[in-house]
Amino acid sequence: MPLYLTKPKGRKHWYIRGKLAGHKFYESTGQSIKWKAEKVLAQRERESLERAVLGPEAGRTFAECALIYMEDTGKTRFMVKLIEYFGPHMLIADISIDEIHKAGRALYADAQPSTIERQCKTPINAVLNHATGKRPQARHDNKRTRWLTPAEAMALLDACDPRTRQVVAFLLGSGCRTGNAFAVERHDLHMQSCEVWFPESKNGDPYMGRFCEAARLELLTYGLPDQGRVFLTPKGKPYMIREDGGGQIADAFNKARDKAGLGPDVVPHVLRHTWATWFYAETKDFGGLMDRGGWRDPRMANRYRKMAPDWLPAEIEKIGWSVHRTCSDMGVIKIVK
16 A cells, blocks of 8 residues: 555644555654645655665664674664664664764764764764675764964963963863863862872773973962862853863853964864873873873874974973973972962
8 A cells, every 4th residue: 555645633734654665654744734744755755665675674773773783893882872862763764864963963062073973973874884784984084183383372371361261271281181171179189299180081090190380370370269170160160071071161262262363173172182292292202191191092192192393392492381391390399278
């Protein structure tokens, strides 16, 4: 029986009924105007025929295919959130490019495009390709290449309002992630030794970070709370902690970035890349880079360390922002309440 439209008594919307390609239909079009309902009907007919062409796997739900994918490959990262998003009824044949983009916007509204690619689009495509027996699609490496020169970094700092300047200085001087910075409690910040304890990191390991003397002076200039979170919103509240954060200060950061004449490719996470590039350019100490940056995988640390020109260490020294030098290195340890 071909598909057709019907409007049950007492119902506002037109419904699709019938059977096509072995699949029974009885569902609302969500449309009360017939010509609009006819467009929905045509779409459902096309999708049903595509499932028939793609084969029996196309009749599986995303949840089913994701479970099979995890069992076969052992890869589970990011899957739970995707399974919950698509629910128990979404068929893989119904997951179009538009649906994938929609999922990215819904699940990672404040995230960078590279994060959406890595945590949403790539795993969805992996499940779809595994279900249909296709090879994984080649993916562009979204490795960030941007880092700030000393002149750019100083221009950014000078363009910041005092509260944002404190955060930017700490990120630049410690190399930590924005999420780590926003989670720092006052008792984890050791001003007398330029050390900061990060109880959590992206790889799951806690580590003791260090921040340079220049960053310490910036923190003292703005002032520190006696207890609780170190960095607070303009309303004096703790920042909401997000995975792959940075959006919490996006408005203030972008305003300063634009004022400093920097482009939209400069985001808060660029400060971590900048720190890694400066640290290695000054020290050539890759082991120290991994320890201070909290990396467990040397390949990841190497992604952050950019090839820098020979003049960089001298320029860093000139502006007084040697990121590897802490207050203990400079012989200025003192008790700071």
